[in-house]
Amino acid sequence: MDYLYDSTYTGLMTSLYIHYKYKKSTGILSKKLYQKSLMVDYKIVKSNVEFSSKMENIIEKRISKKALKFIYYTFLSTEPKKEKYIIKFIDLGFKKGNITQLYSHEDTFPIQKIFDKVSKEKHRFLGILRFKDLNGILFSEISPDNDVVELIMPHFVDRFKSENFIIFDDKRLKAGIHNQKQWYITNIDEKLYSKFSDVEEVYEEMWKEYFQAIAIADRKNTKVQFQFLPLRYRKNITEFK
Amino acid sequence: MDKLISKLKILAEGAKYDVSCSSSGVERRNKGKLGNSRSFGICHTWSSDGRCISLLKVLMSNNCIYDCTYCINRVSNDIKRTSFFPEEIAKITYEFYRRNYIEGLFLSSAVEKNPDYTTENICKALEILRFKYGFSGYIHVKGIPNTSKDLMTKLGFLADRLSINIELPSEKSLKILAPQKNTKTLLLPMKNLNNQIMENKEEKKKYKASKNFLPAGQTTQMIVGASQDSDYQLLKTSQNLYDRFQLKRVFYSAYIPVVENSLLPAVNTKPPLKREHRLYQADWLLRFYKFRADELLSEVNRNFDLEFDPKINWALNNIHLFPKEVNEVSYDELLRIPGIGPKSAHRIVKERKFFKLNYDNLKKMGVVLKRAKYFLTCDGRYHGGIVIKPEIIKYKLGEMENDRQLSFF
Numbered sequence: 001m002d003y004l005y006d007s008t009y010t011g012l013m014t015s016l017y018i019h020y021k022y023k024k025s026t027g028i029l030s031k032k033l034y035q036k037s038l039m040v041d042y043k044i045v046k047s048n049v050e051f052s053s054k055m056e057n058i059i060e061k062r063i064s065k066k067a068l069k070f071i072y073y074t075f076l077s078t079e080p081k082k083e084k085y086i087i088k089f090i091d092l093g094f095k096k097g098n099i100t101q102l103y104s105h106e107d108t109f110p111i112q113k114i115f116d117k118v119s120k121e122k123h124r125f126l127g128i129l130r131f132k133d134l135n136g137i138l139f140s141e142i143s144p145d146n147d148v149v150e151l152i153m154p155h156f157v158d159r160f161k162s163e164n165f166i167i168f169d170d171k172r173l174k175a176g177i178h179n180q181k182q183w184y185i186t187n188i189d190e191k192l193y194s195k196f197s198d199v200e201e202v203y204e205e206m207w208k209e210y211f212q213a214i215a216i217a218d219r220k221n222t223k224v225q226f227q228f229l230p231l232r233y234r235k236n237i238t239e240f241k
Numbered sequence: 242m243d244k245l246i247s248k249l250k251i252l253a254e255g256a257k258y259d260v261s262c263s264s265s266g267v268e269r270r271n272k273g274k275l276g277n278s279r280s281f282g283i284c285h286t287w288s289s290d291g292r293c294i295s296l297l298k299v300l301m302s303n304n305c306i307y308d309c310t311y312c313i314n315r316v317s318n319d320i321k322r323t324s325f326f327p328e329e330i331a332k333i334t335y336e337f338y339r340r341n342y343i344e345g346l347f348l349s350s351a352v353e354k355n356p357d358y359t360t361e362n363i364c365k366a367l368e369i370l371r372f373k374y375g376f377s378g379y380i381h382v383k384g385i386p387n388t389s390k391d392l393m394t395k396l397g398f399l400a401d402r403l404s405i406n407i408e409l410p411s412e413k414s415l416k417i418l419a420p421q422k423n424t425k426t427l428l429l430p431m432k433n434l435n436n437q438i439m440e441n442k443e444e445k446k447k448y449k450a451s452k453n454f455l456p457a458g459q460t461t462q463m464i465v466g467a468s469q470d471s472d473y474q475l476l477k478t479s480q481n482l483y484d485r486f487q488l489k490r491v492f493y494s495a496y497i498p499v500v501e502n503s504l505l506p507a508v509n510t511k512p513p514l515k516r517e518h519r520l521y522q523a524d525w526l527l528r529f530y531k532f533r534a535d536e537l538l539s540e541v542n543r544n545f546d547l548e549f550d551p552k553i554n555w556a557l558n559n560i561h562l563f564p565k566e567v568n569e570v571s572y573d574e575l576l577r578i579p580g581i582g583p584k585s586a587h588r589i590v591k592e593r594k595f596f597k598l599n600y601d602n603l604k605k606m607g608v609v610l611k612r613a614k615y616f617l618t619c620d621g622r623y624h625g626g627i628v629i630k631p632e633i634i635k636y637k638l639g640e641m642e643n644d645r646q647l648s649f650f
């Protein structure tokens with residue numbers, strides 16, 4: 001039987017708990033993306049905070065804290081087969097213990113690769129994310145491949161601790177919001193977003209001029225520039241607009 | 242505002258040949274109002290020359306009293322002159338930083354009036370930034386040769402990193418091309434600063450609250466191709482700086498002719514980018530692969546081969562040490578195999594404890610097998626062909642080399 005969860009992390013963990021504790025599934029999948037088939041029966045799993053945190057504890061104890069981090073990053077990725085990889089990874093971990101040391105093993109390699117990819121994108125957005133100042137509120141719009149908003153928030157919360165800011169993911173219509181005291185993730189609808197669509201001029205202009213001036217013409221190398229900064233990332237970057 | 246923009250343009254133009262732009266080396270949480278520092282560098286964008294931009298890199302002033310032949314800001318050059326007020330530069334940094342355009346400031350300057358006057362102005366800008374704006378982000382500052390020791394010390398408590406650029410690796414070429422500088426005025430302050438950095442580290446162990454003195458250390462830069470100096474001379478100099486003054490990094494900058502002068506390469510000479518690239522590769526070998534300059538070059542063999550990278554060259558000249566068995570040799574020996582870097586070497590060492598590695602494992606770990614296969618065996622098997630011979634390997638590697646992109650920032 002396939003287990004279908006509500007595409008939240010708690011949902012995934014709940015399904016894993018039921019899978020390992022009660023009855024093995026034939027697969028754990030997100031309800032949203034599920035395609036029903038006549039051959040396999042399915043069951044909808046309701047998110048359960050208690051089960052979920054139990055599952056997290058089990059992974060931490062029997063494999064490692066780092067393994068849990070790997071699983072979390074994998075969950076945030078867009079990889080379609082991620083749940084399958086996670087199950088294989090946990091299966092191996094229950095047998096062998098601390099398997100994050102293993103890189104190229106067939107059951108850890110997919111997770112390692114996804115972890116690298118998500119980490120790389122997280123790191124990238126620490127740099128390429130741009131804020132504009134709209135009457136004192138810093139607003140940023142991003143469209144990352146993976147769901148990294150939550151991962152990048154702590155960095156900005158520390159860096160801009162005396163600022164109010166919003167980081168809006170326009171693919172997932174969710175945002176990280178910081179109001180000087182605390183931060184949280186919330187869903188944002190387009191209407192609210194349109195309030196922040198104004199442009200900011202003075203410093204954007206100044207930054208663009210600087211960006212032009214700092215390049216060395218004799219060393220022109222746009223190929224390398226593209227390697228580091230693929231086109232898909234450029235639409236939200238001030239100096240490329 | 243327009244006036245400020247044109248100032249910024251001029252003073253960025255004047256600073257752009259300084260290649261250092263990294264912001265790595267210090268991890269600090271936000272202790273003021275704005276800004277923190279991450280030990281891994283963060284690139285914010287890439288300019289059309291492919292270089293990472295992480296810091297706002299500008300001059301305080303381009304109004305120089307010195308006359309270094311290779312420099313666009315030299316007194317005898319006819320260009321527009323301007324200077325920032327300390328408040329202006331602090332404000333721009335603050336506003337750029339809030340928008341996450343930059344990771345911090347790299348403030349340099351031409352020598353305006355005299356070295357102390359220049360450094361005082363730089364200090365003022367940094368004080369405004371640190372104390373008025375509560376800026377706790379990364380600051381890299383340029384040390385002006387001939388500045389008094391007290392002012393240098395003051396600077397060291399305001400900045401994260403300081404660099405004094407050597408530019409030329411020998412007294413002889415300094416004399417010819419930068420007559421107002423000499424190795425003593427460049428190296429002595431480096432030495433002093435290094436002592437202060439070490440003292441500060443000791444002090445921090447005892448009193449956690451003591452102020453930081455250049456927590457991200459010192460760096461320097463040398464120009465490649467303006468003088469007659471060889472790669473051997475450059476690399477030896479770097480090695481000395483790493484050994485003696487614990488420099489964090491040496492940067493190399495391919496000389497771009499900006500002036501017509503009989504002492505320098507002609508104006509339309511192409512900058513020696515490939516040579517610069519080889520120097521960066523060799524520099525990595527010194528810092529992360531435990532190589533010594535004398536293993537790579539010598540008095541006889543003074544310059545790098547432009548066709549093959551320094552590590553492959555070294556391996557080909559020492560073919561009797563290969564192939565190495567990846568399941569057995571130490572971490573340090575793994576690092577000597579072309580196509581294996583610190584990351585893949587680490588993975589190999591960790592994973593081979595669990596099981597014997599095969600060829601496919603190496604591929605997944607990120608070993609560049611196209612190069613590595615000639616220099617290793619995997620579980621006893623050699624994948625590089627029938628015999629291990631430098632000429633054959635050279636021939637096979639030759640074509641690949643041409644396709645590799647130059648990017649080392």
Ligand code: SF4
Binds near residue numbers: 316351
């Ligand atoms: S002192 Fe610096 S700015 Fe002045 S001419 Fe020499 S290199 Fe250029």
